[in-house]
Amino acid sequence: MAMEGYRGFLALLVSALLVGFLSVIFTLVWVLHYREGLGWDGTSLEFNWHPVLVVTGFVFIQGIAIIVYRLPWTWKCSKLLMKCIHAGLNAVAAILAIISLVAVFDFHNALNIPNMYSLHSWVGLTAVIFYMLQLLTGFLIFLLPWAPLSLRAFLMPIHVRSGVLIFGTVIATVLMGVTEKLIFALNNPAYSTLPPEGVFANVLGLLVVVFGALICWIVTTPKWKRPKEPNLTLLQPNGGTPGQVEGSLAVNFGKMDKSDSELNDETAARKRNVALDEAAQRSTM
Amino acid sequence: MAMEGYRGFLALLVSALLVGFLSVIFTLVWVLHYREGLGWDGTSLEFNWHPVLVVTGFVFIQGIAIIVYRLPWTWKCSKLLMKCIHAGLNAVAAILAIISLVAVFDFHNALNIPNMYSLHSWVGLTAVIFYMLQLLTGFLIFLLPWAPLSLRAFLMPIHVRSGVLIFGTVIATVLMGVTEKLIFALNNPAYSTLPPEGVFANVLGLLVVVFGALICWIVTTPKWKRPKEPNLTLLQPNGGTPGQVEGSLAVNFGKMDKSDSELNDETAARKRNVALDEAAQRSTM
Numbered sequence: 001m002a003m004e005g006y007r008g009f010l011a012l013l014v015s016a017l018l019v020g021f022l023s024v025i026f027t028l029v030w031v032l033h034y035r036e037g038l039g040w041d042g043t044s045l046e047f048n049w050h051p052v053l054v055v056t057g058f059v060f061i062q063g064i065a066i067i068v069y070r071l072p073w074t075w076k077c078s079k080l081l082m083k084c085i086h087a088g089l090n091a092v093a094a095i096l097a098i099i100s101l102v103a104v105f106d107f108h109n110a111l112n113i114p115n116m117y118s119l120h121s122w123v124g125l126t127a128v129i130f131y132m133l134q135l136l137t138g139f140l141i142f143l144l145p146w147a148p149l150s151l152r153a154f155l156m157p158i159h160v161r162s163g164v165l166i167f168g169t170v171i172a173t174v175l176m177g178v179t180e181k182l183i184f185a186l187n188n189p190a191y192s193t194l195p196p197e198g199v200f201a202n203v204l205g206l207l208v209v210v211f212g213a214l215i216c217w218i219v220t221t222p223k224w225k226r227p228k229e230p231n232l233t234l235l236q237p238n239g240g241t242p243g244q245v246e247g248s249l250a251v252n253f254g255k256m257d258k259s260d261s262e263l264n265d266e267t268a269a270r271k272r273n274v275a276l277d278e279a280a281q282r283s284t285m
Numbered sequence: 286m287a288m289e290g291y292r293g294f295l296a297l298l299v300s301a302l303l304v305g306f307l308s309v310i311f312t313l314v315w316v317l318h319y320r321e322g323l324g325w326d327g328t329s330l331e332f333n334w335h336p337v338l339v340v341t342g343f344v345f346i347q348g349i350a351i352i353v354y355r356l357p358w359t360w361k362c363s364k365l366l367m368k369c370i371h372a373g374l375n376a377v378a379a380i381l382a383i384i385s386l387v388a389v390f391d392f393h394n395a396l397n398i399p400n401m402y403s404l405h406s407w408v409g410l411t412a413v414i415f416y417m418l419q420l421l422t423g424f425l426i427f428l429l430p431w432a433p434l435s436l437r438a439f440l441m442p443i444h445v446r447s448g449v450l451i452f453g454t455v456i457a458t459v460l461m462g463v464t465e466k467l468i469f470a471l472n473n474p475a476y477s478t479l480p481p482e483g484v485f486a487n488v489l490g491l492l493v494v495v496f497g498a499l500i501c502w503i504v505t506t507p508k509w510k511r512p513k514e515p516n517l518t519l520l521q522p523n524g525g526t527p528g529q530v531e532g533s534l535a536v537n538f539g540k541m542d543k544s545d546s547e548l549n550d551e552t553a554a555r556k557r558n559v560a561l562d563e564a565a566q567r568s569t570m
Contacts, residue, residue, distance in 0.1 A: 117479040119464050119490040126491075161505055165498050172457035172494070176464045179404050183468050194402040205404040206411075209457070213450050220446055 003072040004223045016067070016214035019207050020060040026204040027055040034197040035185070040103075042110030049103040051177065057096025058131075058170050059208060063215040065089035066167060069226040070218060082226070083143050090135055097128055120176035127169040134162055164216060171212035178205045288357040289508040301352070301499035304492050305345040311489040312340040319482040320470070325388075327395030334388040336462065342381025343416075343455050344493060348500040350374035351452060354511040355503060367511070368428050375420055382413055405461035412454045419447055449501060456497035463490045 003009060031038060031048035038052065039045030068074065068086050108115050116125065141147040141155055182191045182201050189195045218224060288294060316323060316333035323337065324330030353359065353371050393400050401410065426432040426440055467476045467486050474480045503509060 114477045114479065117477050117483065119460060119467070119487045122487050122491060123460065123494060126494075157506075161502060165501060168453050168457075168501075169494065169498075172453075172460050175404060175408065175457050176460050179461045179464050180468065182404070183465065192399045192402050194399065198402065202404045202407050206407060209408060209411075209454065213454075216450060216453075217446060221442075 005221075006072065009070070009072070009218070009221075009224050012214055012218050013067075013071075016063065016211060016218065019211045019214060020063055023204060023207045023211055024052075024056050024060055026200070026207060027051050030197075030201055030204060034200065042106055044107070046103050046110075047107040050100045050107075051174075051181070053096045053100035053103070054170075054174060054177070055204075055208065057093040057100070059174060059211065061089050061093040061096070062131075062167055062170065063211060065093060066163060066215055067218045070224045072224075075226055087135070087139060087143055090131075090138070094131060094135055097131065101125075101128065118176075118180060120173060120180055123169060123176065124173040127166055127173055130162065130166050131170075134159065134166060164219060167215065168212065171208055174208050175205050178202075178208075290506075291357065294355070294357070294503070294506075294509050297499055297503050298352075298356075301348065301496060301503065304496045304499060305348055308489060308492040308496055309337075309341050309345055311485070311492060312336050315482070315486055315489060319485065327391055329392070331388050331395075332392040335385045335392075336459075336466070338381040338385035338388070339455075339459060339462070340489075340493065342378040342385070344459060344496065346374050346378040346381070347416075347452055347455065348496060350378060351448060351500055352503045355509045360511055372420070372424060372428050375416075375423070379416060379420055382416065386410075386413065403461075403465060405458060405465055408454060408461065409458040412451055412458055415447070415451050416455075419444065419451060449504060452500065453497065456493055459493050460490050463487075463493075 031052060035048055036044045038048050040049070065086055068089065069082055074082055074085075105115055107113070116122070137155065138159060141152060142159070178201050182198055186195060186198055191198050316337055320333055321329045323333050325334070350371055353374065354367055359367055359370075390400055392398070401407070422440065423444060426437055427444070463486050467483055471480060471483055476483050
């Protein structure tokens with residue numbers, strides 16, 4: 001299926017994959033080369049799983065999960081399959097995030113360092129809790145076939161915007177974590193003298209910011225949205241494109257944008273019914 | 286002019302104003318009550334202008350500037366007036382951000398603390414530079430009347446998404462700054478024992494996150510977008526709503542979403558011409 005602006009999409013996608021992959025590599029090099037390495041013994045080696053698992057799961061895999069519907073090579077796959085991949089990637093990210101929390105709590109408890117005192121921990125735990133709620137509601141409402149379509153229609157724009165907000169909050173939490181770790185760990189020479197480890201971890205922070213920006217850019221470009229199922233177009237007698245129950249963050253630019261003013265019209269009501277029929281088809285496909 | 290979902294908009298707007306105002310108050314209480322106060326003498330009193338000016342200008346005023354087109358009470362005002370308010374608020378935010386940088390560089394230089402070593406400073410300065418570029422291009426392209434409409438049409442979605450990304454990056458930078466300051470400033474008792482100042486500044490961090498989330502939510506809700514100029518509707522013989530040159534981040538949900546697939550059609554070309562005519566009307570109004 002052809003995608004408008006395919007080259008631009010490809011450039012951003014390849015950049016995102018590269019920068020995301022580099023973020024994971026940088027995190028590994030940070031803990032393996034500059035820090036103590038990895039282990040599961042209550043020491044710094046266990047703490048070091050925290051950044052590795054967060055950047056791998058909660059940043060990179062979550063980022064891919066967010067844009068997976070937009071990969072044009074998947075547009076021939078069924079929506080249900082794509083939902084499973086979206087949910088599966090997010091579930092993997094959630095599991096890695098949970099293990100990363102266990103690592104840091106274990107480490108704190110073993111060394112009698114207090115838990116949950118920093119802004120990093122407050123914002124980070126909030127993000128994890130919202131992420132779990134998002135995963136649970138996503139599973140119950142959008143993956144299982146039993147939710148009423150009106151509920152799906154109501155929750156989809158909330159699901160989409162919450163998802164991008166949670167992702168952004170995770171990026172911000174990572175930046176706080178890198179900041180904390182560098183201040184705590186770099187003593188001689190101090191962080192303020194900008195030793196090689198400081199430069200390296202600062203670059204890691206920038207990579208995470210750029211990855212977040214690329215994912216947000218891809219997911220807010222409307223022309224790269226997954227098209228509705230082609231076989232369903234035939235069901236629409238007017239040949240038009242009804243409002244879609246599947247939402248996406250998109251820049252409303254150069255668009256037909258009628259429905260706001262039409263929502264009370266009979267026409268709009270009929271269109272919405274067609275859209276709900278379409279959603280019903282999809283959700284049971 | 287009636288707004289769909291007006292109560293929801295009002296609830297989010299009042300929350301955003303309240304949380305944004307509280308963020309500024311919390312920052313003031315932090316530096317005046319818990320820290321040394323304000324001054325301009327190269328000591329901590331001068332540094333303290335940094336968080337005050339950033340949260341006031343770069344967070345609160347920028348946030349308001351982002352959603353100013355969406356206030357329904359302004360929809361009877363001309364687009365040019367609203368552009369001036371949008372640009373003016375952003376210019377004030379930029380000036381406060383610059384003064385906040387002067388305060389922190391002055392403070393560092395007076396105490397021989399190195400500049401620009403932290404991830405906070407790297408990401409923050411990047412955000413300021415992009416913000417200035419955004420302000421400059423916004424002024425040259427969208428406020429001054431001379432830019433070709435095709436250029437405006439090309440740049441508007443970039444302007445909108447860049448704006449929200451820069452705003453998010455500023456929020457993340459503030460969280461890093463709060464984290465840094467608490468680790469540096471709280472020694473006896475340490476931040477890890479969570480003294481009152483630690484709790485207070487953590488709450489400030491959460492307020493800033495919530496403010497950022499509310500602004501992003503308001504600006505990505507399509508039904509709260511400023512409608513096109515009513516007098517221009519009369520110029521459209523088909524009574525339709527052509528693609529708008531003014532873009533906005535919006536969840537594409539329950540929308541007519543034709544133009545992607547139609548861009549090569551003659552119909553779409555004609556629609557785009559109508560949209561450009563409309564933009565021409567607006568930009569010279």
